[in-house]
Amino acid sequence: MEIITTIINGLSIGGIYAMIALGYTMVYGIAKMLNFAHGDIIMVGGYTIYVTMNLTGHPLIAIAVAVVFCVILGVTIEKVAYKPLRGASPLAVLITAIGVSYLLQSLAQIVFGSAPKMVRIADMGSLKIGSLKIQVYTLVTLVCTIIVMICLTLFVKLTKTGRAMLATSEDKAATQLMGISVNRIITITFAIGSALAALAGLFYLLKAPSISNTFGSMPGIKAFTAAVIGGIGSIPGAMLGGFLLGIVECISYKIPIIAPYTDAIEFLILIVILLVKPTGILGKRRREKV
Amino acid sequence: MKLKKFKHYYSTFIITAIAVIFTVFSAGIGLEKSTIYLLEKIIIAVILAVSLNLVVGFLGELSLGHAGFMCVGAYLGGKFSAIMLPNLGNSALNLIASIIVGGLVAALCGAIIGLPALRLKGDYLAIVTLGFGEIVKSIFQNTSRESFGGALGLETPRFDKEQLFIYAFIALIITLLVVTNLMNSKHGRAITSIRDNEIAARATGINVTKYKLYAFIISSFFAGVAGVLYSFSNYNIQSSKFGYNYSIEILVMVVLGGIGSINGSIIAATLITFINTEFATILTGNLAVLQNLLYAIILILIVIFGNSPALESFREKYDVKKLFAKIRKNDPSTINSDEAHWDKIPTKISMDELFSLDVTNNDQNSVLNIQDKEGK
Numbered sequence: 001m002e003i004i005t006t007i008i009n010g011l012s013i014g015g016i017y018a019m020i021a022l023g024y025t026m027v028y029g030i031a032k033m034l035n036f037a038h039g040d041i042i043m044v045g046g047y048t049i050y051v052t053m054n055l056t057g058h059p060l061i062a063i064a065v066a067v068v069f070c071v072i073l074g075v076t077i078e079k080v081a082y083k084p085l086r087g088a089s090p091l092a093v094l095i096t097a098i099g100v101s102y103l104l105q106s107l108a109q110i111v112f113g114s115a116p117k118m119v120r121i122a123d124m125g126s127l128k129i130g131s132l133k134i135q136v137y138t139l140v141t142l143v144c145t146i147i148v149m150i151c152l153t154l155f156v157k158l159t160k161t162g163r164a165m166l167a168t169s170e171d172k173a174a175t176q177l178m179g180i181s182v183n184r185i186i187t188i189t190f191a192i193g194s195a196l197a198a199l200a201g202l203f204y205l206l207k208a209p210s211i212s213n214t215f216g217s218m219p220g221i222k223a224f225t226a227a228v229i230g231g232i233g234s235i236p237g238a239m240l241g242g243f244l245l246g247i248v249e250c251i252s253y254k255i256p257i258i259a260p261y262t263d264a265i266e267f268l269i270l271i272v273i274l275l276v277k278p279t280g281i282l283g284k285r286r287r288e289k290v
Numbered sequence: 291m292k293l294k295k296f297k298h299y300y301s302t303f304i305i306t307a308i309a310v311i312f313t314v315f316s317a318g319i320g321l322e323k324s325t326i327y328l329l330e331k332i333i334i335a336v337i338l339a340v341s342l343n344l345v346v347g348f349l350g351e352l353s354l355g356h357a358g359f360m361c362v363g364a365y366l367g368g369k370f371s372a373i374m375l376p377n378l379g380n381s382a383l384n385l386i387a388s389i390i391v392g393g394l395v396a397a398l399c400g401a402i403i404g405l406p407a408l409r410l411k412g413d414y415l416a417i418v419t420l421g422f423g424e425i426v427k428s429i430f431q432n433t434s435r436e437s438f439g440g441a442l443g444l445e446t447p448r449f450d451k452e453q454l455f456i457y458a459f460i461a462l463i464i465t466l467l468v469v470t471n472l473m474n475s476k477h478g479r480a481i482t483s484i485r486d487n488e489i490a491a492r493a494t495g496i497n498v499t500k501y502k503l504y505a506f507i508i509s510s511f512f513a514g515v516a517g518v519l520y521s522f523s524n525y526n527i528q529s530s531k532f533g534y535n536y537s538i539e540i541l542v543m544v545v546l547g548g549i550g551s552i553n554g555s556i557i558a559a560t561l562i563t564f565i566n567t568e569f570a571t572i573l574t575g576n577l578a579v580l581q582n583l584l585y586a587i588i589l590i591l592i593v594i595f596g597n598s599p600a601l602e603s604f605r606e607k608y609d610v611k612k613l614f615a616k617i618r619k620n621d622p623s624t625i626n627s628d629e630a631h632w633d634k635i636p637t638k639i640s641m642d643e644l645f646s647l648d649v650t651n652n653d654q655n656s657v658l659n660i661q662d663k664e665g666k
Contacts, residue, residue, distance in 0.1 A: 106580075217534070264424070274414060
């Protein structure tokens with residue numbers, strides 16, 4: 001029975017990772033850049049929930065405000081910091097993203113101080129089925145993430161904008177010739193990614209209700225690892241990588257000998273997978289042409 | 291080692307001169323403890339920045355785990371010196387031996403991490419090095435008290451504080467000599483050619499695999515050396531310091547100094563470490579964040595200014611280097627040549643255009659000047 005609880009916990013953490021990883025992977029697929037500031041958008045989302053919870057006390061309002069605020073922030077970052085660098089070397093864009101990440105972290109520390117803040121969103125208790133004891137929030141997280149992922153997959157597959165996104169990630173120049181505004185698509189991608197980050201922040205707060213200015217960096221790095229494991233640029237890959245990493249993490253925590261090395265094990269898996277398959281599990285190999 | 295051109299070694303000579311001055315001062319009137327500590331910090335930062343620049347600037351691969359190599363060097367070097375303490379005592383020999391051991395172990399790690407680098411590139415390599423840094427940190431954090439100190443950190447022997455900075459200076463000068471000489475040699479040109487165009491480099495017969503590994507190993511060796519110096523300078527090392535943020539801090543030094551410029555790295559590392567230390571006394575508590583905020587803004591502005599395609603004409607107009615070149619007569623960059631940019635194979639039509647008289651090099655619309663904006 002222990003193993004079922006562990007796997008459910010793993011799936012719920014994996015769902016959070018997958019949500020963040022989707023932000024990374026979509027931005028990478030479309031804008032061809034690693035958005036290192038993505039983890040810090042989770043942090044901003046968390047702080048927004050903290051502030052609105054203190055002001056209104058209503059979780060749903062807090063979530064809505066956080067999503068809207070993160071979308072605005074994500075789009076602004078894209079317009080101000082990344083858009084001028086379109087066409088520049090990938091290294092330059094990456095370093096700017098790191099700069100943005102630093103900026104958000106230090107701004108948060110200036111506004112909220114460095115001491116962690118407690119955020120109580122909702123107390124859900126736990127559920128007992130026979131000898132099985134499951135925390136309700138893990139189920140809520142799992143169900144919500146699965147719903148979000150189904151919606152996202154449908155959006156990308158069925159709507160015009162979604163297919164434009166797929167086309168942009170395939171071939172930017174040809175997409176532009178088809179009359180699709182690549183800039184608009186990139187903006188939409190950042191908006192979706194940021195909204196997912198805000199939701200991930202919410203679920204992370206349900207799991208561990210304390211927030212500081214580095215709240216987003218570790219889940220950010222882990223989710224990034226998940227995106228790379230699954231094959232960066234691939235949407236099902238990000239989901240797969242996220243769930244895989246979550247389950248590995250939870251199982252590893254349960255085994256006393258390797259529990260302290262959980263982080264190391266996760267990154268080791270990443271390195272091994274990249275060595276075996278350099279583009280990740282579901283990543284497509286692109287031939288380089290001269 | 292054959293020193294080819296004197297002008298490449300300006301910075302090395304200047305630093306040697308500074309080292310001599312400080313040594314004479316400390317022998318004569320003595321230096322304050324805080325000054326010596328600051329000096330050591332600056333030297334360590336410069337070694338780190340210069341060695342990272344080898345990978346980021348010259349090889350063109352992003353490494354986000356430089357602090358990881360430093361961590362390996364710091365722990366292994368520190369442990370080695372502690373083991374050798376009964377035999378060698380707190381002597382200079384112990385210091386030198388542990389620097390070499392720490393550097394070599396870090397270089398070994400560089401080789402292990404460099405091997406995936408042969409298969410991966412760009413963003414993937416960045417995440418692997420990031421993962422490596424976190425793995426190293428996590429492993430050292432969970433060692434037992436007897437082996438590497440675990441969460442409490444590793445104690446290192448107390449080397450004579452008055453003299454450590456002299457050895458640090460020597461290590462720095464050796465680093466500079468090796469890196470400068472390497473970059474001005476055949477091997478260095480091979481490494482930069484991989485950065486500029488890997489496929490073309492391979493086609494020219496350069497062993498890309500070998501040179502990538504080469505750059506990685508040398509870079510991590512010096513990171514390890516810096517780590518050993520760090521452990522001797524601080525007596526106690528904690529693995530939590532060598533996280534992702536520290537790697538980024540080194541990267542910021544390299545970027546602010548100018549990617550691919552050794553002198554720039556030296557200046558930026560010196561300035562940033564100096565300002566950091568000075569700020570730490572002025573800005574305390576929550577105000578200390580202002581400094582990070584400032585760095586972040588400066589970093590973003592510099593990168594956008596330096597790389598934005600839209601600002602290209604602006605950059606050309608106010609290029610400091612060209613301004614200097616104009617002052618110097620007969621500098622090759624001031625001579626307007628009719629040479630074409632051969633980064634695209636010209637077709638017959640563009641060849642006609644090239645050989646016709648009205649094509650000038652400054653013509654933005656010329657077929658031959660269209661550079662591949664998408665990268666290599």
